[in-house]
Amino acid sequence: MSWQNSAVVTTVVEPEINTTERQWPNFDHQIGLTEAREMIRRYRKANPSAIHSLAITKVALERVLQQKDCVGGRFYFGMNPNGTVSLILVGVDELGNDLDEGELAEKFFPCPPFCPTDSALNE
Secondary structure, eight states: OEEEOTTSSSEEEOOOOOSSSOOOOOOOOOOOHHHHHHHHHHHHHHOTTSOOEEEOOHHHHHHHHTSTTOOEEEEEEEEOTTSOEEEEEEEEOTTSOBOTTSOEEOOOEEETTSOOSSOTTOO
8 A cells, every 4th residue: 555645755655454354563663854854844834832742751661562462552642731732652452452451651741841952853
């Protein structure tokens, strides 16, 4: 299956996903710096006053990802009581089901104010 990636003018070939036998796809999610920068610029242009990014500690990521039967993670968008957007991380099993009875992570560090001082992604 081919998708046109709107961040660059090239065709990206996504892995085939078997829909008859529900199984978590094996895909590395890697993108290049140019594509990432374009996606970030597009988001910031459309949302100039929004939070730019959210950071999380390695401890929290490992706590979620090291659960029994966890093969990946899913991020849900959420909203804090003050109206700011956040993410909730939940582990996912090999069938793509949320491990919602297990470890969850939130309380990400928003940028601003927790912005990197020297990043090619934070221009």
